[in-house]
Amino acid sequence: MNSVLHYFINSNVPQSVSYYESNFVPLTHTIRMSGYPHIVLGEVLSEVYRQAQKENTPIQLIHHCLDNSIQGVILPERSAGVYGFDVYDEKEQNILSILGSDALASVRENLETARRLFSEARLIHDEQEKIYVKNMDFEAANRLTEDRIDMLFRKNKSNRTGSEIHRFFGAATVNGNVNYIPEVTQEIPKRYLIKGRPGTGKSTFLKKIALAAKQAGYDVEIYHCSLDPKSLDLVAVRECGFCLFDSTAPHEYFPSRPDDEIIDIYQSCVTPGTDEKYQEELQKLQTDYKNRLSAAAAYLKEIKKASDAFDASLPEPDETSLRRVINTVLQTLFY
Numbered sequence: 001m002n003s004v005l006h007y008f009i010n011s012n013v014p015q016s017v018s019y020y021e022s023n024f025v026p027l028t029h030t031i032r033m034s035g036y037p038h039i040v041l042g043e044v045l046s047e048v049y050r051q052a053q054k055e056n057t058p059i060q061l062i063h064h065c066l067d068n069s070i071q072g073v074i075l076p077e078r079s080a081g082v083y084g085f086d087v088y089d090e091k092e093q094n095i096l097s098i099l100g101s102d103a104l105a106s107v108r109e110n111l112e113t114a115r116r117l118f119s120e121a122r123l124i125h126d127e128q129e130k131i132y133v134k135n136m137d138f139e140a141a142n143r144l145t146e147d148r149i150d151m152l153f154r155k156n157k158s159n160r161t162g163s164e165i166h167r168f169f170g171a172a173t174v175n176g177n178v179n180y181i182p183e184v185t186q187e188i189p190k191r192y193l194i195k196g197r198p199g200t201g202k203s204t205f206l207k208k209i210a211l212a213a214k215q216a217g218y219d220v221e222i223y224h225c226s227l228d229p230k231s232l233d234l235v236a237v238r239e240c241g242f243c244l245f246d247s248t249a250p251h252e253y254f255p256s257r258p259d260d261e262i263i264d265i266y267q268s269c270v271t272p273g274t275d276e277k278y279q280e281e282l283q284k285l286q287t288d289y290k291n292r293l294s295a296a297a298a299y300l301k302e303i304k305k306a307s308d309a310f311d312a313s314l315p316e317p318d319e320t321s322l323r324r325v326i327n328t329v330l331q332t333l334f335y
Contacts, residue, residue, distance in 0.1 A: 008168040011226040029080040041084040065171035103310035114299035121292035129199025158217025193247035196265035206232040
């Protein structure tokens, strides 16, 4: 059975961050499908997936941050990939995007509102971080990080130059929070589950691990927080057989394999009793944070509804033309 890796390269944050270039520019063969209706894109990508299964070749499925549908496919062993850009993507110019459509106007308006609410949620999260930052033992955090780097790379050195690739393992979608941590880590023997609180240095810890891995000559997969792309949530070094990830809500996991190991930054580096001391303030902030996310999710549903309405307004694709597009994509990716 061929291996399948799932992830996102876009998120619904205000900055409109995309890691398309990080994943597609290194490929030898790429196909950009800009402005294609979702029904056409879905048919094309389904055919690519079926062909990859038939040939038992590894495949990477790139999901859409709005509804978790498949938006792109990469065949790493063939250095080839195809990706579909949304009609309403601000950075893409296509004939459908300039049509006078109430549905497209609704998509863009609701997307702007959703992004504003996500931004407000992020600011509330920053207030939570401030509480823990002032109760952090940064010297202890530095020692914890340095000891872990020494343990991971003392014997792991490569003579070549390391590289990095950037992605998201999750997204806030119309169906709620989705993450692919189990799929991203399924073939990695050693997993370190990082516990902590906002502002306790989980992302800084991961950034230092990623830098050390690259400096040691390894290829590093870096997965960012979908709400705050400047923050890291997972680092994987497959050549060394390990990964580390933020295992707190909304992507909280506990050890489920014999070799899983917890790294608890809160226990090691935060003043004891901080949770209890600021319990009331933290609960209020958490309630406000969840309310903003819930409001943003409601606008994502409106975006999905308007996007589907726009697709429904388009004529059915001609079967002959659709088959021609599919054959061209398959020929480019596989042959």
